Amino acid sequence: PVPVFKSELTGLTLPANAEIIAEGFIDPNELMDEGPFGEYTGYYSGNKGKDYPKPILRVERILHRNNPTMWSTTVGKPINDIHMIQSLNRTATLWHDLETMRVPGIEGVYIPAEACGRFWAVVSVRQKYPGHSNQVGNAVIASTTGHYGVKGVIVVDHDIAADDWDRVWWALSTRFDPKRSAQIIDRGRSTPLDPGLPIEAREITSRIILDACTPFEWTNKPNEIFMNREVLQKVSDRWNDYGFDGASPVANMIDRLVKPEAIKTKKK
Structure with missing residues (x-):
């Protein structure tokens, strides 16, 4: 009480x-x-x-009270506290929405603070059938969280974390075809605060889904390059022997560069 x-x-x-x-x-x-x-x-x-x-x-x-504390947020260009707060809570509610909608295979969800914590969403999915990634993109826009103000959805495969921008950009560069993978949707609900729309017509916005997944139905999929864990570890351990100062940056890259199966084996 x-x-x-x-x-x-x-x-x-x-x-x-x-x-x-x-x-x-x-x-x-x-x-x-x-x-x-x-x-x-x-x-x-x-x-x-x-x-x-x-x-x-x-x-x-x-x-x-005596010496009261006045709570406030910093409003301005990203990234500041309000964008981090919106990113955190809207990421959580969108993931909850997708699970409630029973969309299978969701591995990760991220609404970036860089996108004001609202306008873009990234979803990682483990595809189970043809058209699955497209279903995910449309589900985001149909969700309680995503139907208001979201202007773009990026869908990536399960091997890419939704909040790993380097890998998301890699997927957009190597698994995305503009004609096949982009879908424009007209007449979505907008926010009256969106400066990207005319001030007299901010009720409606278009949306775009960028499907950066390798199509599930492809029988001949590209072969991804993986590196040898032992070689990477040796390079990391000898980093200073090569004349470089400080800690080896390779140490934090190893799990991203080796086969996912090798990562699972290592963690068991």
Whole structure:
């Protein structure tokens, strides 16, 4: 239970341990243009407030603890705290959505902070049938999290972590064909804060799915290059013998460069 007390000003029950409480009154018939405010997109909200007038709180008094802490977020260009928070919670909710929708084979989900924690999503999938990766891309857009504001989905195979940007770019470079693998979808729900759309027409956006997976139905798939673990380990161990200073960068690359089966054997 949370300790509370009754306000003699408004008669409302208020949390007794709150850092700061602003008390006042709202007249539902008194509206005012909002902003413009700086937003998580890195732009001001423009004339959005003129289209969406909001109720006003007339503050009568402010209560606070001694030396109170005022919580806030830093709003601006990525990456700052609000983008990391949005990336974390929207990644989790999107993964939950896909599992709830019973989309099989999901290995990883990531909504990048670099994309303002909203506009792009990356999903790693272990394909089980032809068209599976396309199903995943469309499921993201149809999900509770993805249907609002997401403009692009990148789908990669299970051997690539959704949050490993180096490998995601590699997949887009070597497993993606623009004609076969890109799908444009019209008329998706947008956010009125998207500066990539005309300010007078921000309700609707197009979407794109970039399928960076090797097609499941291909019988003749490209052979991926893998390196020998023992050779890589030897190079890493002798890094300083070669005249290089500091720790070997090869040590952190070994698991990415050897066969996945070799990684599983090593970890057992």
